[in-house]
Amino acid sequence: QSVLTQPPSVSAAPGQKVTISCSGSSSNIGNTYVSWYQQLPGTAPKLLIYENNKRPSGIPDRFSGSKSGTSASLGITGLQTGDEADYYCGTWDGSLRGDVFGGGTKLTVL
Amino acid sequence: QLQLQESGPGLVKPSETLSLTCTVSGGSISSSSYYWGWIRQPPGKGLEWIGGMSYSGTTYYNPSLKSRVTISVDTSKNQFSLKLSSVTAADTAVYYCASRILYRNIFDYWGQGTLVTVSS
Numbered sequence: 001q002s003v004l005t006q007p008p009s010v011s012a013a014p015g016q017k018v019t020i021s022c023s024g025s026s027s028n029i030g031n032t033y034v035s036w037y038q039q040l041p042g043t044a045p046k047l048l049i050y051e052n053n054k055r056p057s058g059i060p061d062r063f064s065g066s067k068s069g070t071s072a073s074l075g076i077t078g079l080q081t082g083d084e085a086d087y088y089c090g091t092w093d094g095s096l097r098g099d100v101f102g103g104g105t106k107l108t109v110l
Numbered sequence: 111q112l113q114l115q116e117s118g119p120g121l122v123k124p125s126e127t128l129s130l131t132c133t134v135s136g137g138s139i140s141s142s143s144y145y146w147g148w149i150r151q152p153p154g155k156g157l158e159w160i161g162g163m164s165y166s167g168t169t170y171y172n173p174s175l176k177s178r179v180t181i182s183v184d185t186s187k188n189q190f191s192l193k194l195s196s197v198t199a200a201d202t203a204v205y206y207c208a209s210r211i212l213y214r215n216i217f218d219y220w221g222q223g224t225l226v227t228v229s230s
Contacts (some may be wrong), residue, residue, distance in 0.1 A: 002156065032215055033214060033215045034139045034215070035215055035216050035217070037217070042221050043208070043222075044206055044220040044221065044222050045149075045157065045217070045220055046218065046220070047216065047218050050214065050215075050216045050218075051214060051215075051216075054207075056218070061191060065175055069129040080185075086156075088156065089216050090133040090157075090215065090217065092215045096173060097170070097173075098159060098170055098171070098172055098173065099147070099156070099163070099210070099215070099217075100159065100223075101149075101159060101168070102156070103159040104157065
């Protein structure tokens with residue numbers, strides 16, 4: 001049981017938009033920054049979004065992040081088959097005094 | 111940019127100690143901006159944070175693993191290490207090392223990961 005709650009899977013057609021949610025609490029998301037990671041099949045996770053809504057160099061603007069209260073969201077527009085991956089939210093939990101991840105969401109581009 | 115590479119045995123016997131090393135290149139492990147972390151992923155499952163250590167010696171451990179985990183940093187070799195004692199089959203996973211920017215909750219660089227299987 002992960003501290004951060006994500007839907008196990010989402011799907012959409014190529015070219016469409018999808019949103020992945022990440023629900024936490026006041027001890028984690030509600031009190032600090034959220035990051036998002038993309039894990040393509042058979043590879044290590046890669047930083048996708050940091051500080052709630054910022055993109056590292058090289059990440060296309062089709063990927064966006066937002067946070068409101070104790071929840072965060074990752075949005076992907078103009079879906080491509082290459083976006084099929086597992087997506088994880090992550091942050092610091094002040095009560096646990098450690099980093100926590102969501103359970104991950106598998107994106108399928110139909 | 112940083113590059114991280116895990117190394118260590120791919121097979122560990124139950125009840126023994128799992129030992130992995132992460133070699134950092136492209137930057138100094140003595141940076142005050144980071145802690146050096148370990149994350150694992152059991153086959154077909156999600157990411158689990160294990161813990162980390164800053165070069166100054168501050169440690170951060172997952173409460174559920176804390177009694178079995180030791181993380182250390184060797185600045186002379188630009189490496190950091192993970193030891194996980196009394197392993198069971200439940201510790202079978204891909205183990206990743208990663209650099210974690212302090213106060214910003216960012217794992218910015220990851221190693222490729224190494225599969226460790228616990229089996230007799």
